[in-house]
Amino acid sequence: MSESVATLRLALVGNPNCGKTALFNQLTGGRQKVANYAGVTVERKEGRFSAPSGRSFQLLDLPGAYSLEAASPDEVITRDVCLGHFPGETAPDAIVCVADATNLRLHLRFVLEVRRLGRPMVLALNMMDAARRRGIRIDVPKLEAALGIPVVETVAVQRGGAADLIARLDRELPAVAEFKSGNDLHAEVRAMLADAVSMPRRTAEIDDAIDRIVLHPMLGLGLLAVIMFLIFQAVFSWAAPLMEGIEAGVAFVGAWVGTGLASMPMLRSLVVDGIFAGVGGVLVFLPQILILFLFILALEESGYLPRAAFLLDRLMLKAGLTGRSFIPLLSSFACAIPGIMATRSIQDPRDRLTTILIAPLMTCSARLPVYALLIAAFIPDRSIAGIFNLQGVVLFTLYVAGIVSALGVAWVIKLLRRDKSEHALLMELPSYRIPHPRDIAIGLWERANIFLKRVGGIILSLTIILWFLSSFPGAPEGATEPAINYSFAGTLGHWLHAVFAPIGFNWQICIALVPGIAAREVAVSSLATVYALSGHEEGLQAIVASQWSLATALSLLAWYVFAPMCLSTLATVRRETNSWRQVWIMTGYLFALAYVASLLTYQIARAVSA
Amino acid sequence: MRLSELPQGSDAVVQEVENMSEGDPIARRLRDYGFVRGEPVRLVGRGPIGADPLLVQIGFTRFALRRAEAARVIIEPTA
Numbered sequence: 001m002s003e004s005v006a007t008l009r010l011a012l013v014g015n016p017n018c019g020k021t022a023l024f025n026q027l028t029g030g031r032q033k034v035a036n037y038a039g040v041t042v043e044r045k046e047g048r049f050s051a052p053s054g055r056s057f058q059l060l061d062l063p064g065a066y067s068l069e070a071a072s073p074d075e076v077i078t079r080d081v082c083l084g085h086f087p088g089e090t091a092p093d094a095i096v097c098v099a100d101a102t103n104l105r106l107h108l109r110f111v112l113e114v115r116r117l118g119r120p121m122v123l124a125l126n127m128m129d130a131a132r133r134r135g136i137r138i139d140v141p142k143l144e145a146a147l148g149i150p151v152v153e154t155v156a157v158q159r160g161g162a163a164d165l166i167a168r169l170d171r172e173l174p175a176v177a178e179f180k181s182g183n184d185l186h187a188e189v190r191a192m193l194a195d196a197v198s199m200p201r202r203t204a205e206i207d208d209a210i211d212r213i214v215l216h217p218m219l220g221l222g223l224l225a226v227i228m229f230l231i232f233q234a235v236f237s238w239a240a241p242l243m244e245g246i247e248a249g250v251a252f253v254g255a256w257v258g259t260g261l262a263s264m265p266m267l268r269s270l271v272v273d274g275i276f277a278g279v280g281g282v283l284v285f286l287p288q289i290l291i292l293f294l295f296i297l298a299l300e301e302s303g304y305l306p307r308a309a310f311l312l313d314r315l316m317l318k319a320g321l322t323g324r325s326f327i328p329l330l331s332s333f334a335c336a337i338p339g340i341m342a343t344r345s346i347q348d349p350r351d352r353l354t355t356i357l358i359a360p361l362m363t364c365s366a367r368l369p370v371y372a373l374l375i376a377a378f379i380p381d382r383s384i385a386g387i388f389n390l391q392g393v394v395l396f397t398l399y400v401a402g403i404v405s406a407l408g409v410a411w412v413i414k415l416l417r418r419d420k421s422e423h424a425l426l427m428e429l430p431s432y433r434i435p436h437p438r439d440i441a442i443g444l445w446e447r448a449n450i451f452l453k454r455v456g457g458i459i460l461s462l463t464i465i466l467w468f469l470s471s472f473p474g475a476p477e478g479a480t481e482p483a484i485n486y487s488f489a490g491t492l493g494h495w496l497h498a499v500f501a502p503i504g505f506n507w508q509i510c511i512a513l514v515p516g517i518a519a520r521e522v523a524v525s526s527l528a529t530v531y532a533l534s535g536h537e538e539g540l541q542a543i544v545a546s547q548w549s550l551a552t553a554l555s556l557l558a559w560y561v562f563a564p565m566c567l568s569t570l571a572t573v574r575r576e577t578n579s580w581r582q583v584w585i586m587t588g589y590l591f592a593l594a595y596v597a598s599l600l601t602y603q604i605a606r607a608v609s610a
Numbered sequence: 611m612r613l614s615e616l617p618q619g620s621d622a623v624v625q626e627v628e629n630m631s632e633g634d635p636i637a638r639r640l641r642d643y644g645f646v647r648g649e650p651v652r653l654v655g656r657g658p659i660g661a662d663p664l665l666v667q668i669g670f671t672r673f674a675l676r677r678a679e680a681a682r683v684i685i686e687p688t689a
Contacts, residue, residue, distance in 0.1 A: 067642040071635055105669030106644055186646045202670050211672075215665060217658035310674045314659040317676075323663075424636050425663055426643070426679060429672040 008169070009058045009090065013078055013114060014098030015107045016064035017303075017430035019126040022156035022439050023098055024061040027166070034446055038088045040578070042077050043344070051170040060092065066106075068113045072347050082117055094173055095121040096165070101131035101138060101153070102204070102431060104197060108189045111147065120173040121149050124165050128153040130431070135200045142196040150174065157436045207431050214307050224308055228330065231295045235288050235334050236365070242287035250280030274467025277525070279460055285335050288365060289451055290444055292334045296327060296342065297443040301435035305345075306427050313425055319407040320414030322346065322425060325355040329406070332362035336569045340576055341450065348423050354413050356576060357586055360569055361406035363399045366520040367560050371398060373524055377545040378553040394557075401561050405593065466515050470526075484526075489514040503559070503595065504552040504602035517567055520560070551605035558601040564590035613666065613675075613683035616653045622685035624649045624668075630682060637682050644669045645683050 084091025
């Protein structure tokens with residue numbers, strides 16, 4: 001194709017918080033391809049745009065970096081791609097280096113490092129609107145002369161704010177002159193600033209004022225608690241009608257397809273009981289995940305997230321974590337999948353791994369149906385001390401049990417780790433910004449895409465496998481027990497019963513655990529199936545209340561605090577860590593914790609009630 | 611004096627960043643951030659628990675540094 005010959009391949013580089021991603025979105029709009037770099041879990045974003053002349057550009061958004069002397073996997077990629085050393089990536093024709101015009105003391109040093117690479121490049125002085133508001137004056141021709149590369153002004157969050165950059169890229173870029181950059185880049189930056197930039201104040205007054213409240217030891221923690229509370233409220237109450245809508249929609253379409261397949265009972269069962277029930281059970285969490293990410297992205301764009309990490313760092317450090325672990329763990333209360341995805345913002349690989357390993361201990365919303373069933377069936381609805389509801393207290397205790405054990409596990413991981421070298425915080429607190437709706441919308445679209453791809457791929461396949469296990473072989477002639485009892489899953493359930501009898505699980509629970517592996521809350525519907533097909537007519541809650549002992553119910557609750565029974569989470573861990581070993585470690589330790597907790601709960605409850 | 615000992619709200623000038631180990635990556639990163647000789651620095655605030663981490667202004671940027679990290683930075687307080 002003649003077009004591809006003329007396409008100029010550009011790489012976008014810059015310090016973290018320079019507005020690089022906003023500029024990328026401004027340039028490419030929705031035309032982006034998101035993937036991972038070969039062999040690593042660093043996100044690779046590529047897009048296209050064209051100049052008014054018709055010339056087209058291919059733009060690669062490289063991870064933000066403070067230095068090309070890489071200190072993190074992200075920075076290694078930025079360096080190697082710029083140098084053309086990264087396997088599978090061709091060296092860019094030119095580099096667009098982005099610098100925040102209000103933060104040049106830090107960002108110009110990186111520009112000088114990039115300039116040393118000797119490739120054609122343009123400097124985009126971004127956030128010029130904020131710089132003008134703060135009275136910062138930059139003599140662009142002088143800066144251009146000092147740097148020896150073209151310099152253009154951009155405002156990534158304004159319509160047409162990158163027009164000058166596009167116009168400059170459309171013209172021939174000058175060959176790179178020989179630079180006599182000395183070893184002291186800092187001195188060079190100081191000289192340039194003294195010569196070309198006048199700055200009335202080192203920081204924005206508004207940032208100082210906001211930080212006095214947000215980082216205040218008392219007010220700051222209070223505000224953080226309020227924000228967390230609001231997020232929780234939104235995730236659980238705003239999402240409810242949407243989740244009901246998805247459930248009803250999936251059920252409706254399932255029933256409609258089912259009617260169409262009425263002549264083929266086997267296929268009908270696969271589609272309706274397998275695919276629609278299984279995938280629908282996971283899809284229903286999409287609204288919660290999107291609302292959660294809406295808040296996280298808005299907090300991230302605004303510059304608040306590093307502040308939250310600042311406030312909580314000391315607390316998390318005691319457990320062997322970092323302040324940066326806080327948001328991923330908070331997300332995991334909705335679902336461990338977005339939580340584990342959010343650990344990408346943790347730079348230290350050890351801290352990131354620990355956070356991933358304990359994320360499933362945060363009580364995700366998929367456990368709520370199980371908790372709700374058992375609490376309603378076994379815990380009397382009475383008040384204690386006049387103000388607390390006993391059922392509420394039990395639910396709260398289950399949440400706390402998860403958090404406390406997560407901190408315990410993190411602490412043990414810290415003890416066991418061989419590499420005891422210091423973990424760094426070293427975190428920039430960027431200027432506050434009003435989040436741009438376009439950037440949040442694009443971010444949400446990416447998250448939804450990742451989630452839906454997973455639903456369509458691994459979760460769909462696992463659902464079909466589980467359906468097969470639960471449906472074959474079919475019940476023999478004249479069978480009295482439910483069909484699932486004769487299936488592979490039923491046989492597996494009976495085997496499992498031998499293992500789970502000491503913790504008080506009956507065979508019905510064991511069978512329900514098998515399909516519950518696909519999605520935790522499916523265990524409830526499976527229990528309903530097992531009992532319904534056994535000829536029980538009453539509701540599940542009544543059956544459970546009359547047939548199970550309290551010790552069994554408590555044991556199952558304890559099991560669900562820990563149980564690693566979510567294949568989607570394990571698949572996410574595999575993807576994010578690129579390692580089966582971590583998947584096995586996680587499965588193993590969660591299973592052991594679950595078993596021990598249930599064993600203790602069951603035996604103690606029996607001893608006490610006897 | 612070390613940056614970790616600077617009173618809240620005080621200004622100082624960086625002397626140097628000490629390596630705690632051979633090729634200390636944290637010290638190197640601090641230098642990248644602009645903690646180099648002659649650079650004015652200010653201790654803006656402290657974390658709510660155990661007065662850790664520290665909120666430090668260097669150049670036009672604010673960083674959160676744990677005490678152990680800030681202790682690598684040797685400073686000269688300005689009167």
